[in-house]
Amino acid sequence: MRKPTVFVLTLFSLLLSACEKDPSLNDPGSNATINQWTLKQMQQYYYWNDKIGKTNDHQQAPDLFFKNLLFQEDHYSRILQTLNSDTYGNTLTNTFGFDMVQVQTTDQTIQLVTQVVPFSEGYLMGLQRGDSISHINNERINQGNMQLLLDKSLPLPTMQLKRNDGKLFNLPSSYISQPVLYAAKLISTSPTVGYIFLSQFDFSGAYSLLEVVQHFKSQQVQELVVDLRYNPGGQVAFAAFCALLLADIKENDIFARYQGNRNIKNREDSFAAALQGQPDGYSFSAKDILKQGLHLKRIYMLTGPNTASASEMLMNGLAPYVEVVQVGNKTYGKDMASTTLTTPQEIHGAERAWHLIPMIYKIYNKAGQGNYSNGISPQKVTDEFAFLPLVPIGDSRDPLIREALRTISNKTTGAKGFANATEKMNILTPKYMGSSYQTIPIDVSAQDKTEQ
Known part of the structure; x- marks a missing residue:
């Protein structure tokens, strides 16, 4: 009698497991659910949809999964999450009210302020376009560390600049509205x-x-x-x-x-x-x-x-x-032009929504240029x-x-x-090391699928 009983129980278990939903693939807000939705959107709209990276790890964090899908020459597509500042980018101009570049001359490397937002804190302190900066947050800037220093400084509540003449500028972090x-x-x-x-x-x-x-x-x-x-x-x-x-x-x-x-x-x-x-x-x-x-x-x-x-x-x-x-x-x-695709409620559930910003169009003028x-x-x-x-x-x-x-x-x-x-200076190569610089996306609405 044992053999038939074992067989019936095993068969019942298999049927039960086949009927159950896999919660990891269907649970709203789970990485797998969000990533499956992301892959579907990218296959539909992404300009390089025939070059999407292959990844079977649907349990990855959505931002990592998205980045693994991108065509290697795409440096612009992004993913953001509502109220998740780690997925957003800050710039020197909108956070501290100035921007700067590094310039290599024949005999030295210098850091120059290129713009100061009018009426920002730096502007009111006397920071000017053309000022040469030697230190960021007490660390001397050299040819190899400017980007690292900027990256470290952007999340901080203040940034200290030291001008070549020794004057210090303590700039508070804030949202700065730049005049057009x-x-x-x-x-x-x-x-x-x-x-x-x-x-x-x-x-x-x-x-x-x-x-x-x-x-x-x-x-x-x-x-x-x-x-x-x-x-x-x-x-x-x-x-x-x-x-x-x-x-x-x-x-x-x-x-x-x-x-x-x-x-x-x-x-x-x-x-x-x-x-x-x-x-x-x-x-x-x-x-x-x-x-x-x-x-x-x-x-x-x-x-x-x-x-x-x-x-x-x-x-x-x-x-x-x-x-x-x-x-x-x-x-x-x-x-390139992008569009913004946001996870619907049935995908992100009780979690914060994710926003895909994939490149979907190449831009030409009337003459096809x-x-x-x-x-x-x-x-x-x-x-x-x-x-x-x-x-x-x-x-x-x-x-x-x-x-x-x-x-x-x-x-x-x-x-x-x-x-x-x-005065003319012999410039070898101006090095634009301002890693905070970001282009503002050209955002358009995605059109309906074409008739096949």
Whole structure:
């Protein structure tokens, strides 16, 4: 009798186990559930979905699992978790109100402050663009440790800088709202040349920019220099706002074409359509902006290695319509757009939601020009660190501004360029060691799956 009993019990156990759900694969909020959802989204939307990394470890932490899926050449896709500061990034400008680079000359390595956010603590203490910094938190900076010191300092409540003359700056950590428009002025009267410095693309600067443009119109500005050298991007709608306000374009001209994988539709946006993405509280229309605009047929753009994302998109998007004269150095090379995909309640359960930000589109202009992942090269190559000390933003002695004015002068009058007034230094390679620098993603909505 024992043998049949054992057989029946064993069979019953097998049937019972087959009917039970595996809690590790179906429990809302578990790593396995979140990771399975993540893999499905990436297979659908990710630009490089045919190059997704293979991993069978669904029990990994979701951020590690996501990173293992990424194509090795993708340096931009991210994953964040609600209220988990460990998954977010801070920058020197939004945390301590300044930024800096490391420059290698023929005989020394120096650290230079490149920008100080107006009215930040550092600004009020007297920290200035061009200041040379020797120590961070009592540790001397050398050629190999700057990034490490910045990484260690960003999470701290304060950061201490020591200037070469010995002055100390104790900067408190806080959220710093950076103004969009740092400077706007006339930098030449014959011909009349206007200058604006845009730190980022954000609608908080819309009315200030409108006011400046109205002033430029009253002064009959003939040429315009737009300084984007430290602009990491921002709102695509604000880039469209700038284009409509400054350039000789039409509202329904194509601003950008987006190319995705086989699963999602390619799309294109006009300047007017892109403007519709403006945030709540703003209701600009393309027609009204054009009425107030400058309608320039040529714009000078000042760029460098920190010119990225939507600022590159603005330059590329305007190129088929107006003459974009680029002065400075090659840009960062962010020619991708992302989308944000958030775990639904049935996936994250009682846990905090996860937000995937995968790259889903390559960006092109109306003429099909794009593929600038290695940066956009200027027609007029000029190194802002070739002449030191650095001068204030908007100062006509600045090498990039001087080169723009020289080019404008040659185009309009055929006259020789301006003489260099600042001291020249023999720079080997400017090293942009500011690890806190981050591009601001171009965020778009993912389109529906294409018909197969």
